[in-house]
Amino acid sequence: MKCAVENPVQADQNLRRIFLVGNPNVGKSVLFNALTGAYTTVSNYPGTSVEVFRGTCEIHGVRYEVLDTPGMYSLLPITEEERVARDMLLNERPDVVLHVIDARNIERMLPMTLQLIEAGLPVILVVNILDEAERLGLRFDLHLLEEKLGIPVVGAAVRRRRGLKEIRAAIVGFDPSQKAVFGYAVDLERDISRVTSCLSGQYGLDARAMALLLMQRDESLTELVRSVEKDNFAVVEGAINEIAFDRRVDLHLRISLERKRVCKGVLEGVISEDGQRAIDWAGKLSELTMNPWTGVPLLLLVLYFGLYQFVGNFGAGTIVDFLEGGLFEKNLNPWFIDFCRTYLPWNWLFELLAGEYGIFTLGVRYAVAIVLPIVGTFFIAFSVIEDSGYFPRLAMLVDRVFKQIGLNGRAVIPIVLGFGCDTMATIVTRTLETRRERLIATLLLALAIPCSAQLGVILGLLSAVPGALVIWGGSMAGLFLFIGFLSARLMPGEKPMFYMEIPPMRLPQPRNVLVKTLTRMQWYFLEIFPLFILASVILWAGKMTGALQWLVEVMQPVMRLLGLPGQTAAAFIFGFFRRDFGAAGLYDLQTKGILSPAQLTVAAVTLTLFVPCVAQFLIMKKERGWKASLAIFAVVTLLAFSVGFGLNRLLLLTGVPG
């Protein structure tokens, strides 16, 4: 039975209630079905579209109502599902809360058990999927865990019906008066006491849990406290603000780390590994990718085989040679140009379709023959890396470097995401705590982080001149670190903290990689194709009116300063339409033999550093405002041309790359 949102199923107030909570995919629903049988109802939680399953069961003559709550990762909700699950715990007063966790990931899931205990909820811990954990060689001393946590702990493999009897027995014999208290660091304990002493109202959770959630800036709870405390709320808010100011760290992060530390202590002696356990290669590899001594060489291997060989040599070499050199230059373009010359009496129309900046000869050729094969191979490599779970490990590895240059580790996420699309990554900088961090991350994204499309084309472009690739990579990394170093001077303060959950490494599924690659290519092609056509029309209009020539002439002195031929100015103008369009322009110049290896290097470095594309600029304006985005634009332009100028001088002096 499925009820509408307006008609939620009401709970039977006379029954004792069992709530099933826990992360998604830990076996809550299997346990729910095992406890309740087939007679369940599904309703939407009042006012939401989140489904809640309810059923009844009888254990040792006592009838219970069982509720299967939506998956949640912590008591601090992010999604609608998590909010509903938390509100249910808060408002519906459960008699027993079964926290179901995956034995294989016990360390990752135990912090929520701590949160539930702190909240004063009647918790029974169900360590599920025990069979698979044991197969992996893990052994658990659940009696010790029970002793340390102060709540009943039951081991189970519900899918195999193991532990069901024990769960039922634990429910019946549950004594809610048992309660353990976990001590945090002294300063944090002082802060918690300070907030709890300010709270005067009655809530569904313990004051200690309320204080922790308020310190973690839980918005809905803050609103609840505001309405309950009324005039006293200013005191509570004042205390939290003062604590946040005094500590000068992200309290959410601090509390999460502290909880993890406590969990580590709790698990000491609880888990042991079987000596006979087969070597877990994924685990070993995972550790190697995050250790700087082995992680950096591994990163270089990934870059060499994944990007340089596959994208650069195969995508930008073999496939582009076939499509651009063979198909377009030898067959399609000459035929199309002859056709237009024969049947089009108007020069302007000929130029629009088949001229130097023609829709077909430039727009379609760039999009189909140069950019698409390169980004196609790049997306294949990207999807394989993404599916293997390497990205979070890369974030952890890079975080170590970030800490050295004084940047907050959380900036890792938008920066790593920037290698996909800088525009989106600029939006993600919202997740950073202070305005200063957001500003620096936005600047770094605009300056030294090439997006996937530009990266693909630049790699393809420079793969023919390996020395150039090293200089380009070195320049980007050097400038990134230099700006980071400056930011460290500008941002004094405590050592930044960063943590993120590391998912297991896994072998990418070919089908998944194919779907992701095709999806990205389809989206990319649909997005770039009209833009490339539009850009070629604008360039054609510029050529016909003389505006382009004028703009190119204006940029000539700058190009001369950089030691580049005049034609390169057009690539820089292209670059402002789209980053990859500019890189494709350079690719064209290189295949025509106009650029020497040194000029190619200078042009690639300057173009990568040069202004972000129009879309990124507009988002910068939206996120940071006119003043900041124009300042970033000015700084980036100035830095790009200064570095280009300096690099040109250096390359002329040294004669590298030859």
Next chain:
Amino acid sequence: MICGFCHREIPEETPEKGCGRCGGGCRKVHCPYCGYENPLPSPLLERLLGRKEKKK
């Protein structure tokens, strides 16, 4: 859907959110936990790969 970055499960109701620059929407779902943009296969692609039939 599992996030490609943090591998957490993205709730089905999470809206596709873009920056608004592409006319047809960018067909990407942002993970509510880490912000990573996950590509959403188009109905045409799903049909071509026979996923819909499988789901049914």
